Amino acid sequence: MSTHHHHEQDFLFKYIFSTDHKMISKQFLITGFIMGFIGMIMSTLFRLQLGWPGESFWIVDKLLGSWAENGVMAPDKYLALVTMHGTIMVFFLLTAGLSGTFSNLLIPLQIGARDMASGFLNMLSYWFFFVSSVIMLISLGVEGGAASAGWTIYPPLSALPQAIPGSGLGMTLWLISMAIFIISSLLGSLNYVVTILNLRTKGMTMTRMPLTVWAFLFTALIGIVSFPVLLSAAILLIFDRSFGTSFYLSDIFIGGQVLEYSGGSPILFEHLFWFLGHPEVYIVLLPSLGITSEIISTMSRKPIFGYRAMIGSMLAIAFLSTIVWGHHMFVTGMNPFLGAVFTFTTLLIAIPSAVKVFNYLTTLWKGNIKFSPATLFSIGLVSTFISGGLTGLILGDSALDINVHDTYFVVGHFHIVMGLSAVFGMFAGVYHWFPKLFGRMMDNKIGSIHFWITIVCSYGVFFPMHFLGLAGVPRRYYTNSEFPLFENLIDINVVISTFAIVIAFGQLLFLYNFLYSALRGPKAPQNPWDSNSLEWTTPVEHIHGNWPGEIPEVHRWPYDYSKVDESGEFVGGNDFIPQTTPLFQNEKNEKH
Amino acid sequence: MTSVSINNQFDTAEDIKKKTAKPLLWIAIVSIVMLFGGWTSAVIVSKGSSPRWFSFDLPFAFTISTLIIVASSLIFHYGLFSIRKGNSNVLKLASIITLVLGVMFIVSQYYGWKDLYSNGIFATGSKSTSASSFIYLVTVFHVLHLLAGIISVLVVAIKSLKEKYNQENTLGVELSIIYWHFLGGLWIYLFLFLKYVA
Numbered sequence: 001m002s003t004h005h006h007h008e009q010d011f012l013f014k015y016i017f018s019t020d021h022k023m024i025s026k027q028f029l030i031t032g033f034i035m036g037f038i039g040m041i042m043s044t045l046f047r048l049q050l051g052w053p054g055e056s057f058w059i060v061d062k063l064l065g066s067w068a069e070n071g072v073m074a075p076d077k078y079l080a081l082v083t084m085h086g087t088i089m090v091f092f093l094l095t096a097g098l099s100g101t102f103s104n105l106l107i108p109l110q111i112g113a114r115d116m117a118s119g120f121l122n123m124l125s126y127w128f129f130f131v132s133s134v135i136m137l138i139s140l141g142v143e144g145g146a147a148s149a150g151w152t153i154y155p156p157l158s159a160l161p162q163a164i165p166g167s168g169l170g171m172t173l174w175l176i177s178m179a180i181f182i183i184s185s186l187l188g189s190l191n192y193v194v195t196i197l198n199l200r201t202k203g204m205t206m207t208r209m210p211l212t213v214w215a216f217l218f219t220a221l222i223g224i225v226s227f228p229v230l231l232s233a234a235i236l237l238i239f240d241r242s243f244g245t246s247f248y249l250s251d252i253f254i255g256g257q258v259l260e261y262s263g264g265s266p267i268l269f270e271h272l273f274w275f276l277g278h279p280e281v282y283i284v285l286l287p288s289l290g291i292t293s294e295i296i297s298t299m300s301r302k303p304i305f306g307y308r309a310m311i312g313s314m315l316a317i318a319f320l321s322t323i324v325w326g327h328h329m330f331v332t333g334m335n336p337f338l339g340a341v342f343t344f345t346t347l348l349i350a351i352p353s354a355v356k357v358f359n360y361l362t363t364l365w366k367g368n369i370k371f372s373p374a375t376l377f378s379i380g381l382v383s384t385f386i387s388g389g390l391t392g393l394i395l396g397d398s399a400l401d402i403n404v405h406d407t408y409f410v411v412g413h414f415h416i417v418m419g420l421s422a423v424f425g426m427f428a429g430v431y432h433w434f435p436k437l438f439g440r441m442m443d444n445k446i447g448s449i450h451f452w453i454t455i456v457c458s459y460g461v462f463f464p465m466h467f468l469g470l471a472g473v474p475r476r477y478y479t480n481s482e483f484p485l486f487e488n489l490i491d492i493n494v495v496i497s498t499f500a501i502v503i504a505f506g507q508l509l510f511l512y513n514f515l516y517s518a519l520r521g522p523k524a525p526q527n528p529w530d531s532n533s534l535e536w537t538t539p540v541e542h543i544h545g546n547w548p549g550e551i552p553e554v555h556r557w558p559y560d561y562s563k564v565d566e567s568g569e570f571v572g573g574n575d576f577i578p579q580t581t582p583l584f585q586n587e588k589n590e591k592h
Numbered sequence: 593m594t595s596v597s598i599n600n601q602f603d604t605a606e607d608i609k610k611k612t613a614k615p616l617l618w619i620a621i622v623s624i625v626m627l628f629g630g631w632t633s634a635v636i637v638s639k640g641s642s643p644r645w646f647s648f649d650l651p652f653a654f655t656i657s658t659l660i661i662v663a664s665s666l667i668f669h670y671g672l673f674s675i676r677k678g679n680s681n682v683l684k685l686a687s688i689i690t691l692v693l694g695v696m697f698i699v700s701q702y703y704g705w706k707d708l709y710s711n712g713i714f715a716t717g718s719k720s721t722s723a724s725s726f727i728y729l730v731t732v733f734h735v736l737h738l739l740a741g742i743i744s745v746l747v748v749a750i751k752s753l754k755e756k757y758n759q760e761n762t763l764g765v766e767l768s769i770i771y772w773h774f775l776g777g778l779w780i781y782l783f784l785f786l787k788y789v790a
Contacts, residue, residue, distance in 0.1 A: 117612035186623050194615045199608065228623045232630030236729075244716035245725040247634070250642065263721030265641045268634055275630070 017127075019119030022542045024126050025104035026437060029430070031126075032097020033514075035133055037507070039088035042081045044504045049073045051497025053479040067145070075478040079148040080166050082476055084140065086151030087174070091181055092136065094284040094422045096129045096188075099223075102287055102429050103192045103216040105437065109535035110210050112201025112552060114545045117194040121187050128184030132177045139173035147174035150476060152273060155248040155266045159240045162254060172241065175234050182231045189220035189227075201534075203554035207311075208579065210533050210558045211304065214311050215290020218318040219283050225322060226279040233272035240264070267332050274325035281418050282321045286314060288425020289356060289385075292378040294558075295432050296360055298531045299375040300367025301575050303559040306359040313352030320349050330398045331405050339398040346396035353389055357382060368562065368575075372529075373447025377428035380455045381421050387459075388417025391466065406476075409469025415462045427454070427510070434517065435524030439540045442517040446509055453506035460499030464492045530576045533558040537580055552580040610763060617767055621774050624737060628778060631730050635790050638722050645723050650787050651707035654731075657700040658783050664693035665776040668745070671752075672769055678759045680752060687749040687765075690772065694742045698735055705731070726790065730782050734775070741775045744768040 018024060045064065048057050054072060061071035068074060073081070104122070108115055116122045140146045148166025149158040153174065161168050196217050200209070236247040240261075248269050249261035297304040304310065326334060326342030334342075360382045369375060391413040394400045404410065427450075434442045471489055473480055480486045480493065527536040534554065538546050560577040564570055565586055571577060572584060639645045671686025705728065714720040715728035748768045751757060757765055 114608075117608065117616060121616075186620075190616055190619050190623075193619055194612045198611045198615060224619055224623050225626055228626035229630035232627050232634065235733075236631075236634065239716070239725070239729070244718075245720060245722070245729075247638070247722050247725060250644075250722075260718035263638070263642045263644045263723055265638055265722075267641060268637045271637055272630055272634060 017123060019115070019123045020542075020544060021104045021108050021116050021119070021122060022437075022546075024122055025101050027126050028097060028100030028104060028129070029437070031130060031133055032093050032101060035088050036093035036097060037511070038137070039085050039093060040504055040507065042085040042088075044500055046073065046078055046081045046085070047497040047500040049078055049478070050480070051494045051500075053481045076148060076165055077145055078478045079150075079164075079476065080140075080146040080170070083148050083150050083153075083166070084136075084146050087147070087178075088136065089419065090151060090280065090284065091178070092129075092133055094419075094426070095185065095280070096181070098284065098287050098422060098426050098429075099185075099192075099216065099219055100126070100129065100188060101426075102212070102291060102433070103188065103220070105433060106210075106212050106535060107192055107195055107216055108199070109436070109538060109546060110213050110533050110558075111196060111199065111204050112534050112547075112554065113195060113199040114547075114551070116191045117199060118191055122191050125184050125187035125191065128180050128187065132180035132184060135173055135177035135180065139170045139177065142169045142173065144168035144170055146170040152277065153237070154273075155237060155240065155269050156252055159237060159248050159266075160252075160254060160259070161241055172238075175238050175241075179231060179234055179238075182227045182234075185223055185227050189223040192216055192220040193224070201551045201554060204534075204579075207308070208554055208557045210290075211293035211307070211310050211314075212287075212290040214314060215286045215293070218314050219286045222279045222286075222318050222321060223283050226276040226283075229272055230276035233269055233276070236272075237269065267329070270329050270332060271325070274328045275322070277328060278325045279318075279321040281414075282317055284418055284422045285425075286317070288381060288422045288429075289314070291425045291429040291432070292360065292381050294533070295374045295378045295428050296363050296382075297559050297561065298432075298529050299372060299378070300364050300369045301561045302363055302367045303561055303563075304359065305362035306355070307557070307559065309355050310359055313355040316352040317349060320345060320352070324349065324396075327396050327398070327401065330401045336398070343396060343398045347393065349396075350389070350393060353385070357386055357389075370529075371448070372431065372444060373442070373451055374428045374432035376448060376451040376455075377424045377431065380451065381424040381428065383455070384416050384420040384424060384458070387463075388413055388415075388421065392417055404469050406474055407469035408465040408473050408475055411475050412462045412465030412469060415465075416458075420458050420462070424454075427451075430514070432529065433535075434514075435528050435540070436535055436538075438518045438521070439524050439542075440517050440521035441524050441528065442521060443513050446513045450506060450509045450513065453509070454503060457499045457503035457506060461496050461503065464496050468492055527578075530574070532560055532576050532578045534579055537578065554579045555582045613763060613767055614770070617770055621771070624774075624778070628730065628733070628782070631726070631733075632782070632785050632789075635726050635785075638726070639790065642722065644721060646721070647723075647790065648711070648713060650783070651704040653700050653704035653707055654783060654786075657697050657704065658780060660693050660697045660700060661776045661779050664690045664697070665773050667693070668769055668772055672762065672765050675752075675757050675762055675765060676759060680755060680757060683752045683757060683765065684749070687745055687752055691742065691745050691749055694738065694745060698738065701731060701735055723790070727786055730786070734779055734782060737778070738775050741768075741772050744771055 015023065041063070045060055048060060056071035058071060060068045060073055064073065064077065067077035107113070144165035146166060147153065147158070147170045148164055149171065153171070157163050158167055158171055161171070196213060239245040240248050246261035246264040248266050249259070249264045252259045252261055293304055293310060324342060324346045326338060327346045330339055364379070391409070395404070395410060395413055431442055431447055434440070468489055471486065473486055473489060481490055524540055526540055534552065537552055539548065556577065556579055558579050562570070562575045563577060571587065572581060667686050668690040671683040674682035674686070708727065712719070713724045713727070715725055745768055748765055751764060
């Protein structure tokens with residue numbers, strides 16, 4: 001069956017309308033990174049405003065033009081930037097960019113499949129994502145500006161086009177873009193689940209799958225269950241905005257005029273939105289947790305501790321994520337009993353999360369750790385998962401949450417536990433699987449410098465936000481200097497903004513390393529990290545169908561690192577035993 | 593198209609399709625269930641939170657629609673039974689009848705909407721409320737999904753007329769039937785929900 005490369009594919013189908021999962025993975029990665037950089041630049045610009053309110057900046061003037069007269073950001077455009085930063089980072093970078101890249105790259109390679117169940121649907125998934133990205137970017141340039149109601153787009157602000165400039169065409173485009181995005185995400189998730197369940201190679205039982213694949217499976221399942229509910233919410237909002245229904249609106253005045261809406265409830269939107277919104281946190285986080293499990297085990301040359309507990313805790317997190325959405329709504333006049341129920345379910349998530357952290361630390365413990373940039377970012381994830389998770393306990397408790405609701409405490413919390421953890425996981429994944437993506441190696445030294453700048457500045461940005469929040473500074477305010485109450489806090493904002501600027505420049509190192517290595521980096525060996533999993537048995541150069549001959553058969557789980565026999569020698573002679581290695585004589589009695 | 597050559601390079605393209613087509617459909621159905629689940633939960637939330645919520649009798653046409661869609665499902669399934677026994681003629685007839693009943697369902701829904709409208713229950717505008725809009729929303733979106741079902745039944749009808757199905761090859765018919773049964777089940781759920789809960 002040596003029929004690979006039997007014809008040259010034309011450029012259009014090889015690079016553009018490709019149905020090959022590896023190419024689609026790269027498409028997701030690059031589009032996601034472009035969106036991520038745009039989102040990061042936005043945050044740097046509005047940090048300038050927050051750190052030095054009202055001051056004129058040359059860069060703000062150049063980049064924002066009419067949004068910033070004389071280099072000072074206009075208040076409504078500040079809101080547009082905050083909204084778009086959140087939307088782009090949560091959905092475009094950390095949902096599509098992260099899942100799209102690594103689910104596509106790793107699922108077929110790690111389970112031993114030629115490609116996804118449906119290459120065509122997979123291609124559609126990317127192109128829907130691309131179109132939705134373009135629409136979202138176009139919305140930045142329309143009259144009235146981009147959507148400005150926050151990434152959660154609560155009605156009535158988002159439902160009434162006449163409410164603020166950013167509720168006009170920008171909001172309409174936001175909704176259209178998100179509807180297309182949801183379709184993209186569903187098509188992707190469909191494929192991931194069906195591929196994992198049906199196309200595993202011989203011997204690849206479910207409990208021999210790497211934890212990455214388990215994480216992608218749960219991520220896709222949560223997406224399938226929760227994204228349609230966001231679609232249902234968005235459709236209702238589109239109808240309210242454009243077709244005169246009153247799903248979210250009732251008894252509302254604007255500029256002294258009575259509007260003819262009757263019977264709706266804005267709280268309804270919050271229920272529907274957060275039914276997606278909370279699982280979305282885990283859609284963003286689980287792939288990174290999976291990536292980290294794989295990297296920590298490989299790089300500390302030890303079997304992952306508690307493989308089944310890892311699967312169980314991911315399952316528990318996935319399930320619990322769908323019954324906690326009310327903790328975003330403690331201040332909506334919710335029945336206190338219901339609040340207590342949501343507090344209970346929310347705090348339960350601490351248990352599987354703690355199991356995961358314990359397992360990461362135990363896997364690292366006394367390991368022969370190789371500190372690659374991927375390892376560093378994985379350990380960084382464990383750190384942010386702990387420090388962000390602890391403040392989650394405060395926010396999940398209704399009695400405590402009400403005091404810091406909608407303050408910078410919340411901003412600090414979710415940026416650390418969701419934003420940083422997911423981004424660190426994504427960086428770890430890119431550093432680790434770069435040889436698989438591009439056939440070349442990234443520079444370790446630049447990668448390590450990138451890590452240290454990133455983690456120090458990340459905490460520098462988000463840790464002080466907790467103090468702002470405890471002092472009562474609300475999120476999404478254009479400036480905090482107008483309030484005597486917050487006057488003595490302005491220095492904290494200067495610190496935060498300074499770190500934000502440094503971290504933004506720090507990412508240029510990554511960009512340089514990524515681009516230079518993709519084009520000029522040293523050629524990668526087939527298995528650069530001495531890893532056990534199946535993706536490293538494929539040729540370095542990408543070929544259709546992944547393996548030139550038969551798909552290899554799997555005989556063991558992927559975490560046989562540093563396995564020793566009774567005499568203390570490594571089983572098989574190396575500190576790793578690839579999944580394709582048949583059991584040795586002295587292993588036959590063990591469970592595999 | 594060259595881009596799908598991976599499947600063509602190996603004799604497994606058919607196998608992969610056979611293995612994955614149904615799970616793909618089932619999971620797509622789960623996501624549609626969640627879409628309508630979102631809306632019907634929204635009805636419950638709205639009903640509980642709005643003092644101006646009102647209930648009304650469903651138009652009789654919706655009962656007719658229910659009978660039509662149940663009949664179409666039974667007939668379509670009889671077609672599958674027959675092709676499994678090798679009788680393609682029954683499948684031809686069954687798929688065409690299903691197609692006709694599908695169109696009749698939409699017509700019946702249309703009469704239902706007309707009835708609602710003439711009773712002052714409006715989808716949009718100043719006289720509408722969220723209670724009146726929801727019934728249009730869920731029924732119209734059900735019909736939109738039914739249009740996809742009708743296209744799939746049309747494909748089955750054409751392919752059966754061309755004798756593309758036989759005892760071994762019934763995958764296309766099965767896929768279409770799963771989706772069609774789902775649409776019937778979804779309608780019965782919506783009908784009972786609108787009648788007794790909303």
